[in-house]
Amino acid sequence: MSGTNTGVPSVLAHELPHPVPAGEFAACPVGDVFRRVGDRWSMLLVILLGGRPYRYNELHRAIEGISQRMLTRTLRGLETDGLVRREVFPTVPPSVEYSLTPLGRTLLPPLSVLADWAVQHEAEINEARSRHPGARERGR
Incomplete structure (x- = not known):
């Protein structure tokens, strides 16, 4: 940045x-x-x-x-x-x-941030999916 x-x-x-x-x-x-x-x-x-x-x-x-x-x-x-x-x-x-x-190890911190984000917003994502038409047909 x-x-x-x-x-x-x-x-x-x-x-x-x-x-x-x-x-x-x-x-x-x-x-x-x-x-x-x-x-x-x-x-x-x-x-x-x-x-x-x-x-x-x-x-x-x-x-x-x-x-x-x-x-x-x-x-x-x-x-x-x-x-x-x-x-x-x-x-x-x-x-x-x-x-x-060593390069692979540098991927762990940003991957952890993404995983933490997914866990933090899991309920919101699931709620949005439940309201979206066709979500059940796609297995979401």
Whole structure:
């Protein structure tokens, strides 16, 4: 936040073009991070790995409903983004451990703020959903 935007949330500090060009939105680094944060499994993995390193099978057992394929894909994506480290130990058979990188650890505070906001406003969100037409059909 710059001095000229004191008190203005950073997401509102820059005016977006109207309409927002699809290519610009797709290439935006903020949108890219939001897509990662908003996917079904990534933030759950970041939270788990924020507590301690895990072996692959431990993670698979720790998350009910995630397939091995999706766990592998999500871990690879987080590793590609520099948020998770994959360490292979020279044992027979080889064992693999996943942990957060220093960059991944920096995601925990803003993620905590978002989680705290969600908990604080859960009743209001649920009330709004109950009044919205079609909310029940979408499983909300």
